Every structure is written in C-alpha cells, then in structure tokens.
Amino acid sequence: MSHSDPSTQTTGQSVNLRDFQSLIHKMYYQKDLQRGIPGTFMWLMEEIGELASALQSGNDRENLEEEFADVLAWLTTIANVAQIDLAQAIHKKYGDGCPGCGLLVCTCAIEEKP
Numbered sequence: 001m002s003h004s005d006p007s008t009q010t011t012g013q014s015v016n017l018r019d020f021q022s023l024i025h026k027m028y029y030q031k032d033l034q035r036g037i038p039g040t041f042m043w044l045m046e047e048i049g050e051l052a053s054a055l056q057s058g059n060d061r062e063n064l065e066e067e068f069a070d071v072l073a074w075l076t077t078i079a080n081v082a083q084i085d086l087a088q089a090i091h092k093k094y095g096d097g098c099p100g101c102g103l104l105v106c107t108c109a110i111e112e113k114p
C-alpha cells in the first residue's frame with residue numbers, strides 16, 4: 001500500500017483536513033451511521049459545552065487542546081454522515097477570501113457576521 005493510502009493513514013504532525021476526514025470516517029462512520037445525525041449532533045453540542053468550560057477555566061492547556069480536537073472531530077463526523085466534503089466546502093466558501101467583503105484580510109464591520 002502506498003504511503004498516502006487513506007485506509008492506513010494516521011494524521012501525523014501536519015494534519016491535512018481531507019486526510020483527517022478520511023481518518024474519522026474510518027474510525028467512526030459505521031457507529032455514526034447507526035446513531036444518525038440528530039444523535040451525533042447532540043454529542044457535538046456536548047463537546048462545544050465542554051470547550052466553553054475549558055475556555056472559561058483557562059488553566060489546563062492540555063484539556064483545552066483536547067476540547068478543540070473533540071469539537072473538530074465531532075463536526076467532521078457529522079459531515080461524514082451528511083456526505084459533506086469539508087475540504088471542498090471550506091475551499092468553496094473561504095478559499096478566495098472573506099465571504100462578506102471578498103478580501104484576504106477581512107474589512108467587514110466587527111459587528112457583522114461574515
């Protein structure tokens with residue numbers, strides 16, 4: 001098997017989003033499919049709550065890193081069930097700059113949601 005075969009690949013130090021989505025697919029897709037999007041979405045919300053707590057307390061750097069990783073993993077797992085290619089979606093929306101003002105350094109007013 002080649003080095004880039006997604007069925008055998010782990011993330012390594014430099015994580016590519018497409019490889020990460022493949023890895024999450026391999027690890028969790030069958031369970032995610034059984035749980036379904038609503039159940040999986042609830043876990044994402046729980047993880048977002050845990051991230052909020054970690055940010056609030058702010059004294060455990062390792063825990064904070066874990067919570068960011070968990071939120072991204074649960075978001076990615078839902079994208080798998082919904083059959084969304086995250087790398088493609090992100091490139092399409094953000095690849096050419098801010099979706100609001102079109103610039104690489106956003107100049108939208110701070111109170112606007114870009």
Ligand SMILES: [Zn+2]
Nearest residue numbers: 098101106108
């Ligand atoms: Zn902008």
